[in-house]
Amino acid sequence: MAKRFSTIRYAEAMSQYIPYGKQDINQADIDAVIEVLRSDWITQGPAIEKFEKIVAEYCGVKYAVAVSSATAALHIACLASGLGIGDILWTSPNTFVASANCGLYCGAKVDFVDIDTNTYNLSIDELEHKLVRAEQEGCLPKVLVPVHFAGQCCEMERIAALSHQYDFKVIEDASHAIGGKYLGKSIGNCEFSDITVLSFHPVKIITTGEGGMLLTNQDDLYQKLIRLRSHGITRTSDLMQEESHGSWYYQQLELGFNYRITDIQAALGASQMQRLDEFVERRNFLAQRYHQLLQDLPITLPWQHPDTESSWHLYVIRLKLEKINKTHRQVFEGLRQTGIGVNLHYIPVHTQPYYQQLGFKAGNFPEAERYYQEAISIPIYYGLTEPAQDQVVTLLKQTILCN
Numbered sequence: 001m002a003k004r005f006s007t008i009r010y011a012e013a014m015s016q017y018i019p020y021g022k023q024d025i026n027q028a029d030i031d032a033v034i035e036v037l038r039s040d041w042i043t044q045g046p047a048i049e050k051f052e053k054i055v056a057e058y059c060g061v062k063y064a065v066a067v068s069s070a071t072a073a074l075h076i077a078c079l080a081s082g083l084g085i086g087d088i089l090w091t092s093p094n095t096f097v098a099s100a101n102c103g104l105y106c107g108a109k110v111d112f113v114d115i116d117t118n119t120y121n122l123s124i125d126e127l128e129h130k131l132v133r134a135e136q137e138g139c140l141p142k143v144l145v146p147v148h149f150a151g152q153c154c155e156m157e158r159i160a161a162l163s164h165q166y167d168f169k170v171i172e173d174a175s176h177a178i179g180g181k182y183l184g185k186s187i188g189n190c191e192f193s194d195i196t197v198l199s200f201h202p203v204k205i206i207t208t209g210e211g212g213m214l215l216t217n218q219d220d221l222y223q224k225l226i227r228l229r230s231h232g233i234t235r236t237s238d239l240m241q242e243e244s245h246g247s248w249y250y251q252q253l254e255l256g257f258n259y260r261i262t263d264i265q266a267a268l269g270a271s272q273m274q275r276l277d278e279f280v281e282r283r284n285f286l287a288q289r290y291h292q293l294l295q296d297l298p299i300t301l302p303w304q305h306p307d308t309e310s311s312w313h314l315y316v317i318r319l320k321l322e323k324i325n326k327t328h329r330q331v332f333e334g335l336r337q338t339g340i341g342v343n344l345h346y347i348p349v350h351t352q353p354y355y356q357q358l359g360f361k362a363g364n365f366p367e368a369e370r371y372y373q374e375a376i377s378i379p380i381y382y383g384l385t386e387p388a389q390d391q392v393v394t395l396l397k398q399t400i401l402c403n
Contacts, residue, residue: 043260051270067213085106089102113126114365121155149345172188173197187311197215200212206279209268232253234251338399350365
């Protein structure tokens with residue numbers, strides 16, 4: 001009987017399932033896609049350039065290059081930055097594996113900088129100490145990929161100062177952060193970096209289904225990114241190594257990839273951009289509401305650096321396990337069983353089996369590992385209603401406090 005009751009309760013919970021993140025598609029988005037489907041262009045047409053222009057203007061940056069995914073964007077950002085065999089890329093261990101894998105794709109070595117105890121972004125103090133040691137040992141990074149975790153920008157002004165001092169390129173992984181701000185300006189303006197990467201996966205702030213974008217103010221990087229996106233090919237006569245044979249002619253100048261986005265996706269993205277501020281405003285409202293509703297629980301709530309305005313891609317709590325009569329896993333799985341689709345962002349990259357084979361081991365980056373043992377991402381997305389958020393809070397309280 002107990003088993004049957006449990007099964008019924010689980011089925012009821014799943015019928016009221018609340019995911020941790022979710023896209024919001026309205027009729028304007030659908031109409032924009034239908035318009036492209038009825039046009040002469042569904043792959044490489046005018047919708048892509050329109051989408052790029054909208055994002056570039058919003059972020060206050062000179063150039064934008066739309067691609068098939070943020071992973072593709074990270075890859076060609078590294079290539080355009082000259083990363084290759086014998087070079088080193090540093091990033092945060094608290095990220096999705098793509099932020100590190102992009103360096104390996106280029107034949108470079110990868111290392112990590114432990115995270116800040118408050119923001120869960122890459123620690124600038126740790127970065128500074130590691131750079132001093134690396135200079136002494138002759139193994140400075142060629143590229144740094146700071147990750148704007150959960151939508152909160154890293155301390156980019158300090159990172160830029162260090163990049164000038166130690167001569168490394170900066171690629172911002174802002175996959176979580178479109179719509180956020182740093183020092184009062186839109187994330188993505190590249191004031192303190194060479195390239196910024198955005199993601200448009202469905203759980204992100206806006207979506208194109210799958211898709212990503214690169215932003216830069218540097219003309220040489222822009223031209224290279226455009227080529228790398230499409231097989232290393234150019235149709236620009238000024239870049240060709242001999243006179244054009246005619247209007248049909250193109251030249252492959254380097255080894256590139258098929259990382260193109262489609263007009264269908266770009267049309268959706270351009271439509272979504274019209275509601276970006278609305279999306280971020282709602283996420284901020286929900287985050288502030290969580291702050292109030294959860295303040296008395298034995299958990300650590302997200303902290304925001306005063307220089308930042310987060311886009312709140314994620315709302316991450318940390319369990320004060322010494323005050324809870326349950327394990328991290330018990331709380332996580334207990335919430336899932338009630339229909340709350342919590343998640344965990346992220347398993348520290350250096351603890352993955354593949355990276356262990358490269359020589360990393362548990363204990364290398366202790367703050368990221370402590371964070372992982374306590375963190376849970378709870379639902380936050382544009383369509384989350386206040387009653388649904390109240391349900392999340394009620395079930396979180398019951399799960400944590402109930403023996």
